[in-house]
Amino acid sequence: MPVFMTIAARGSGKRILQNGGWLLAAKSVGALLSLVYLALIARSLGPELFGGFALMFSFAQIVAGIAAFQTWQLLIRYGTQPLIDKQHGLLAKLLMLCLGLDIASVLLGTALAAIGILLLAGPFGWSAGAQQILFALTVILLLSSRSTPTGLLRLFDNFKLAALIDALVPILRFFGVLLVYFTGPNVTGYLIIWVLSEAVPTIVIWGFVLAQRRFPLADVNPMHWHLYAASFQGFFRYALWSSLGSTLRLLNQQVIVVVVGLFATVEAAGFFRLGHQLGQVLARIADGIALAFFVEFARVDAVHGDAKAQPLIGKTLALTLLSAAAILLILLAAGRPILAWVFGDDYLPAFPFIMLLGAAAAVQIGAIAFEPVLMSRGYAGRVILAHLAGAVTMVILLAALLPKSTGLSAGLGAGAAALGGALVSAAAMAVAYRHSNRNIK
Numbered sequence: 145m146p147v148f149m150t151i152a153a154r155g156s157g158k159r160i161l162q163n164g165g166w167l168l169a170a171k172s173v174g175a176l177l178s179l180v181y182l183a184l185i186a187r188s189l190g191p192e193l194f195g196g197f198a199l200m201f202s203f204a205q206i207v208a209g210i211a212a213f214q215t216w217q218l219l220i221r222y223g224t225q226p227l228i229d230k231q232h233g234l235l236a237k238l239l240m241l242c243l244g245l246d247i248a249s250v251l252l253g254t255a256l257a258a259i260g261i262l263l264l265a266g267p268f269g270w271s272a273g274a275q276q277i278l279f280a281l282t283v284i285l286l287l288s289s290r291s292t293p294t295g296l297l298r299l300f301d302n303f304k305l306a307a308l309i310d311a312l313v314p315i316l317r318f319f320g321v322l323l324v325y326f327t328g329p330n331v332t333g334y335l336i337i338w339v340l341s342e343a344v345p346t347i348v349i350w351g352f353v354l355a356q357r358r359f360p361l362a363d364v365n366p367m368h369w370h371l372y373a374a375s376f377q378g379f380f381r382y383a384l385w386s387s388l389g390s391t392l393r394l395l396n397q398q399v400i401v402v403v404v405g406l407f408a409t410v411e412a413a414g415f416f417r418l419g420h421q422l423g424q425v426l427a428r429i430a431d432g433i434a435l436a437f438f439v440e441f442a443r444v445d446a447v448h449g450d451a452k453a454q455p456l457i458g459k460t461l462a463l464t465l466l467s468a469a470a471i472l473l474i475l476l477a478a479g480r481p482i483l484a485w486v487f488g489d490d491y492l493p494a495f496p497f498i499m500l501l502g503a504a505a506a507v508q509i510g511a512i513a514f515e516p517v518l519m520s521r522g523y524a525g526r527v528i529l530a531h532l533a534g535a536v537t538m539v540i541l542l543a544a545l546l547p548k549s550t551g552l553s554a555g556l557g558a559g560a561a562a563l564g565g566a567l568v569s570a571a572a573m574a575v576a577y578r579h580s581n582r583n584i585k
Contacts, residue, residue: 174314181314181321182421183486186414188329191490195405195414197331199268201338202401202417204282207260209398211253211286214386215242216295217519222376223299236364237372242292244369245383253286267406277332281339288342293349309349316341378522385524389515392531400538400558407546408554416555418487419497422479460513468510475502500559504566511570514577526576534569538562 186194219242226234261275270278290309297306320337324330364372373379401420405413479502480495487494518527538561545557 173311177314177318178421179486181318182418184321184325185329185334186418186487186491188325189331189334191411191414193331195410195412195417196268197334198401198414198417199405199410200270200274200278200331200335202398202413203260203264203278204257204285204335204339206398206402207253207257207282208285208289210391211249211256212289212291212387212390213242213245213249213383214390215245215292215383216298217386218242218245218379218383219292219295219299221382221519222379223295227299233363234375236361237375239292239296240361240364240366240369241372241376241379242295244366246289246292249289250283250286254283257282257286264402268410274332277335281335284339284343288339288346290342290346290349293346293353296353297349305352306349309345309352312345312348313341316344382524385528386519388528389524389531392528392535400542400562403542403546404555404558408558412555415491415494415497416501416558418491418494419499419501419559422475422483422498422502464512465510468506471502471506471509475499496556497559500556500563504559504563507563507566507570511573514573518573518576518580521580523576523580526580527573530569530572530576533572534565534567537568538565541565 185197189197219238223235223238226232226238257279261270261279264270265275294306294310297303317337320341321334324333324337327333401413401417404416475498479498480492483495483498484492515527518524541561541564542558545561546554
């Protein structure tokens with residue numbers, strides 16, 4: 145049975161750097177190109193229309209994020225040991241489970257999209273035509289999930305191919321935005337490009353997966369997919385916890401953009417989205433190391449136990465803390481001139497948003513190694529509690545700050561709430577990690 149890549153018996157540190165290098169390259173390309181195409185969109189639409197674009201796409205991402213299951217984590221968590229033991233039938237059952245969750249997420253997301261559009265159409269002034277377009281784009285985004293095929297590539301240590309396909313997203317957006325920019329800039333055109341840039345790589349990655357990896361799917365019955373969970377202890381519980389964790393993270397990323405739009409102005413929502421996007425440009429680079437670490441930790445833990453995997457944690461923490469410090473220094477020293485040069489003087493009011501949300505991103509990066517360790521050790525519940533503590537903190541701060549402010553000040557209050565939530569979540573994650581270490585000892 146062919147595999148994507150033979151897993152070489154090389155050192156874990158080298159493997160993390162090599163796999164992280166591919167992810168780093170892809171995310172660096174995305175970070176640089178995103179600055180260009182966001183600048184084109186922002187300059188061509190202006191602050192108000194850019195805010196409308198940000199609200200509509202944030203809505204689609206919220207629905208997709210809430211409905212999605214983190215099947216790539218499930219494949220790593222439950223597929224590493226069967227892969228090592230060459231239990232291909234067990235891997236086929238795991239894949240069928242993940243595909244079933246993908247279908248369930250599309251059905252759930254479609255229902256959420258319909259309800260959400262009906263509720264928000266009035267406050268945001270979405271016309272009937274805009275509602276139909278947004279619904280269609282949201283459904284396409286739901287169908288464009290790459291979590292399962294990406295998980296398969298990472299499971300078989302083929303980070304190179306996964307990274308190259310991920311790099312397609314910003315490349316397609318770049319050329320698509322150029323096309324719309326020169327043929328007639330409009331919100332709908334940019335939204336279509338945004339969603340197509342997710343759909344095309346999904347088709348490509350599934351093509352590679354189906355062509356290069358043949359699981360014995362003929363031996364499993366799709367009608368009985370839910371019964372296969374008995375082969376994987378705590379499968380649905382883990383799926384639920386990981387899904388809830390990603391949903392809670394959306395509060396700091398997409399949901400809060402919609403909240404700013406409701407309590408402040410569409411323009412402020414655009415500034416907030418821009419601040420978050422620029423903060424995440426540098427954050428994506430550190431994500432590469434974290435993802436590589438998650439896969440390697442699961443592999444070493446499965447083969448050698450936690451004692452051998454433990455040294456990886458300190459190295460990864462050092463890398464992420466350095467990345468977080470670098471992000472803050474770059475934003476502080478060059479954030480304002482970059483903003484004016486790339487996006488124009490009309491967007492200078494977004495600079496405080498960039499600092500607040502960049503700081504929140506830096507905090508998340510500094511603690512990013514804790515989550516995969518806790519998930520691998522079976523402490524998914526504590527990860528959720530940490531995210532929940534951050535979400536509750538943010539909601540409390542939003543409730544305290546937003547009603548007392550208007551316009552851009554309301555958006556800044558939301559940025560402060562996002563930073564406060566990130567600090568609490570990171571602290572809770574660190575406490576949970578220390579407690580898990582005591583349990584092991």
